[in-house]
Amino acid sequence: MSTRGCMESDFETIADFLLRAAQITVSIQREYGKFQKDFIEGLKNNKDIYELRNRVETFASQFEMPGYD
Template structure:
């Protein structure tokens, strides 16, 4: 919903593969697009904000996926974050695509 893509990965002490506790960001792909250290700091800020928004929505709407997704869809904060992410990402060429 905010145009951030991650891969979920299991980490030490996870209880199975269904609810992994880690994410893989894909830094090789991002560096090939020209991202530098400061850009990764900005991405970390985006991730933190996404988690904060999700936590807030979960407190308000609960953990049931249908209710949670409905809360996210109506979140003005998600729209704002998506706009910031799109603006940031548009600065980096995607190999194989003309933007």
């Protein structure tokens, strides 16, 4: 990530994304169970997952990908 130009505050944002992903996972497991097939069902059309994905993609798009310049 540092090769893409991330600063300390960017790493804090990334940590927040990881924390949110863990929170969503716990929520899905509570509602659907821990079996993989049930968990995957809980992921389908999950608004929290879609929101997090959009936030991560928007954040990541501000950094250049090394080797593609």
